[in-house]
Amino acid sequence: MSHSDKRVFLTGASGFIASHILADLIELGYQTTASVRSETKAQEILNLHPEWxxxxxxxxxxxxxxxxxxxxVFKQEKNGFDYIIHTASPVNFNVTDFQKDLIDPAIQGYVANSIPHAGGPQVKRLVLLGSAVSVLDSFQDVSVAGADYTEKDWNPVTAASAIESKNAVLGYNASKKLAEKAAWKFLEDNKPAFxxxxxxxxxxxxxxxxxxHGSKNVNETNNFAVYNFLNGTYKQIKGLTFPFYxxxxxxNVSRAHILSLSNPAASNQRILLISDLITPQLIINNIRKHFPELKERIIExxxxxxxxxxxxxTGWNTKKSYDVFGKEWAYIDLETSVVDTVQDLLRLEKEWHTLEVHQEQIGGAH
Known part of the structure; x- marks a missing residue:
């Protein structure tokens, strides 16, 4: 099914999630405009995906x-956009100024501020990449499971509590919650056409x-949840925890964005996207099961x-995702996801090694 008559604006297109969304938009035939930080970023994407x-x-x-x-962007698009997918937001736990580096960009980067006077009335829907950390309770005792979270829940974290704590995860949680709150407040205050x-x-x-570009540029979540087991960062299981489980x-995340564009059931909804449990030991078990050749690299x-x-x-109630997306919706399980992620990381490691050897040879030639 082609969507060639529909125009979509995607922000932050060089990101981990946005790259998948861009691939899906192109495959489905949407007229796609995508923002990146620079012409260099755009060229890197096209070098990697010349078919785009x-x-x-x-x-x-x-x-x-x-x-x-x-x-x-809106002024240059004469025909306007039908849909906007906004993914651009900081995901970096290595920051010192939470307000400046996390909270402000997340809130101020909210694209809807540009729409009323520049985006035009033809915009039908804005799909915003939020986070489950806007929903969960950052202060809940992790040793005692509470009632399953639903879309009605909001994280009690505040900017002040995050800054005072000097905890980067809390800073990230606050940035995502406050950005989403700003989005809903914008709708309430301005009552736009979308x-x-x-x-x-x-x-x-x-x-x-x-x-x-190299092992240090693996995106944050793939890095701490998977790659750190491969690269030897995690030396023992004792004391090893994840910020979320x-x-x-x-x-699935990309598909949900695409399915939400024109789906009436997605209108003005928060939608939790949660597949299953993830823990350090589950990652280890799956890697050692499917990649026996890596056992020397992976702690047991x-x-x-x-x-x-x-x-x-605490668990999650994901009923709404099934209700909104219908019979075609199914979550990819952890085992499949880990195997595909590790295969991809091993492929990239070979590329990085080849590049390093090439650069050494060039250096030696001088």
């Missing part, structure tokens, strides 16, 4: 937190379609103890 040439128009937005950052759908996924892993595959842990000591995570 001529099927996507790139625009350049250096800093999404700048007031009116997207104004020129409606809103917010996706709230937990830890996202999966194969990567974005340009990855549920996951969803990146391909305690194969029968799935959860870390004193961790009983």
């Amino acid at each position: 040439k001529g099927k996507v128009t790139f625009v350049f937005v250096k800093d999404i937190a700048t007031p009116g950052a997207f104004d020129d 409606d809103l759908t917010v996706m709230n996924p937990d830890i996202i892993i999966g194969p990567m379609l974005q340009p990855v 549920h996951f969803v595959d990146v391909r 842990g305690n194969p029968s103890q799935i959860l870390p000591d004193n961790v009983k995570p």
Whole structure:
């Protein structure tokens, strides 16, 4: 089914999740305009995916937190956009100034601020990539499971509590919650012609379609949830914890964004995207099961103890995702996701090694 008469604007197109969304938009035939930070970023994407040439128009937005950052994009699109997918937001736990580096860009980067005077009335829906951390309770005792979270829940974390804690995870949680709150408040205050759908996924892993230049550029979630087992960062299972204990595959997240564009059931909804449990030991077990050649690289842990000591995570009610997306909706399980992610990382490691050897040879030639 072609959607060639529908125009979509995708922000942050060089990101882990957005790269999958871009691939899906192109495959389905949407007229796609995608923002990246620079012409160099756009060229890197096309070098990696030459089959996308001529099927996507790139625009350049250096800093999404700048007031009116997207104004020129909307002015240049004479026919306007039917849908907007906004994914651009910081995901970095290695920051020191939470307000400046996490919270402000997440809130100020909210693309709807540019729509009323520049986007035009033809925009039907904004699909916003939020996070399950806007829903969960950052202060809940992880050793005691509570009632399953639903889309009606909001994280009690505040900017002040995150900054005071000096905890980067809390800072990230606050940034995502406050950005989503700002989105809903914008709708309430301005009553624009478009409606809103917010996706709230937990830890996202999966194969990567974005340009990855070396092992230090693996995206944050794939890095701490999978790659750190391969690269030797994790030396023992004792004391090893994750910031959250549920996951969803990146391909599910991308598909949910696409399915939400024109689906009436997605109108003005928050939608949790949660597949299953994810723990350090589950990652270890799946890698050692499917990649016996990696056993020397991967710690063994305690194969029968799935959860870390004193961790009983609260579950998630994902009924709405099935209700909205219908019979075709199914979550990719952890085992499949881990296998596909590891295969992708091993492929990339070979590429990085080949590149390093090539650079050494060039260096030696001088």
